[in-house]
Amino acid sequence: MSGRRSRSRQSSGTSRISEEQINDLIIKLQQLLPELRDNRRSDKVSAARVLQETCNYIRNLHREVDDLSERLSELLANTDTAQAALIRSLLTQ
Amino acid sequence: MDSMSTSSTSDLSRRKRKKKSPPSPPPSLQKWRSEKQQQIYSTKLVNALRELRITQPSPNPRNGRAVREVADRALAVAARGKTLWSRAILSKAVKLKFRKHKRQRITNPALTSTVTATGSIRSKNKRGAATVMRIKAKGLPAVQRKVKVLSRLVPGCRKQTLPVVLEETTDYIAAMEMQIRAMTALLSAVTSPTEHEEGQTHVLGVW
Numbered sequence: 001m002s003g004r005r006s007r008s009r010q011s012s013g014t015s016r017i018s019e020e021q022i023n024d025l026i027i028k029l030q031q032l033l034p035e036l037r038d039n040r041r042s043d044k045v046s047a048a049r050v051l052q053e054t055c056n057y058i059r060n061l062h063r064e065v066d067d068l069s070e071r072l073s074e075l076l077a078n079t080d081t082a083q084a085a086l087i088r089s090l091l092t093q
Numbered sequence: 094m095d096s097m098s099t100s101s102t103s104d105l106s107r108r109k110r111k112k113k114s115p116p117s118p119p120p121s122l123q124k125w126r127s128e129k130q131q132q133i134y135s136t137k138l139v140n141a142l143r144e145l146r147i148t149q150p151s152p153n154p155r156n157g158r159a160v161r162e163v164a165d166r167a168l169a170v171a172a173r174g175k176t177l178w179s180r181a182i183l184s185k186a187v188k189l190k191f192r193k194h195k196r197q198r199i200t201n202p203a204l205t206s207t208v209t210a211t212g213s214i215r216s217k218n219k220r221g222a223a224t225v226m227r228i229k230a231k232g233l234p235a236v237q238r239k240v241k242v243l244s245r246l247v248p249g250c251r252k253q254t255l256p257v258v259l260e261e262t263t264d265y266i267a268a269m270e271m272q273i274r275a276m277t278a279l280l281s282a283v284t285s286p287t288e289h290e291e292g293q294t295h296v297l298g299v300w
Contacts, residue, residue, distance in 0.1 A: 021256060022255060022256060022259070025256055025259040025260060025263075026259065028259075028263055029259055029262060029263055032122075032263060032266050032267065047233075047236050048233065048235040048236050048239055051236060051239035051240060051242075051243055052239055054243055054262060054266075055239060055242050055243050055246060057266065058243070058246045058247070058262070058265070058266065058269075059246065061266065061269045061270070061273065062246075062269075064273050065161060065164065065165075065269065065272060065273060065276065066157065066161055068164075068273065068276040068277060068280060069157045069158070069160035069161035069164060069276070070156075070157035070160075071280055072142070072160050072276065072279070072280060072283075073153075073156035073157045073159065073160040074156075075280070075283055075284065076142065076145065076156075076160070077156065083143065086139050086142060086143050086283065087143075090136065090139050090140075
């Protein structure tokens with residue numbers, strides 16, 4: 001559907017990406033964001049808002065990974081227990 | 094796994110015939126949410142962590158970063174080279190000199206796999222110009238600014254066009270969510286047995 005539209009109504013100038021496609025991508029992105037996906041309101045969330053929330057969410061994810069890495073590294077500092085624990089976790093998972 | 098691949102093939106054939114994009118969640122997201130993928134990643138992660146040498150004394154900020162890099166690299170490997178962000182992470186790790194050559198070669202398949210019906214995006218694969226600016230519809234400076242910020246957050250997307258950045262972002266977010274789930278599970282698996290051991294050594298006075 002979006003393909004047909006952009007073929008017949010080619011967007012002007014140099015950009016050949018239709019707004020439809022961009023909107024689809026943004027909607028897809030919105031579904032991923034925990035902040036916005038539950039907001040089933042009739043009015044669409046603006047693209048700028050989705051992008052802003054995306055940036056915030058990615059920063060949060062980065063921070064979480066960093067935090068988890070810190071904690072893991074502290075655990076791994078003690079090599080004897082770490083080796084055994086890691087091997088054990090491989091077996092249990 | 095079989096059902097997933099069949100559905101994606103039938104999606105492709107549907108696309109070729111009727112030129113429609115499938116409304117279902119993209120297969121890449123389904124992949125990152127599967128148990129199997131998390132298992133695969135966890136195994137890779139644990140193996141990589143076992144080879145890591147933690148420098149004393151702890152807590153050492155470099156150790157945390159080292160673990161983070163290991164986790165990211167394992168995640169990029171799990172992506173199997175199909176996305177820009179994963180390739181960017183891997184090439185950063187290896188620091189290949191012909192990194193630019195790789196990027197130019199590979200961007201086409203990346204776009205073909207993500208592109209929907211038109212096929213016009215293939216011709217749009219001219220890097221260099223900040224094509225993010227040229228999208229007339231989303232010419233709002235607010236959107237442009239945010240996409241720029243976003244492109245800096247997602248590895249390998251700094252000079253990419255708007256649709257590419259959005260596409261990469263969706264995959265990257267799904268992958269990171271899986272990474273967090275796996276690392277959390279690993280942490281809890283490693284924590285509780287350790288406490289047991291510590292208790293025992295205390296009692297025995299070995300430590």
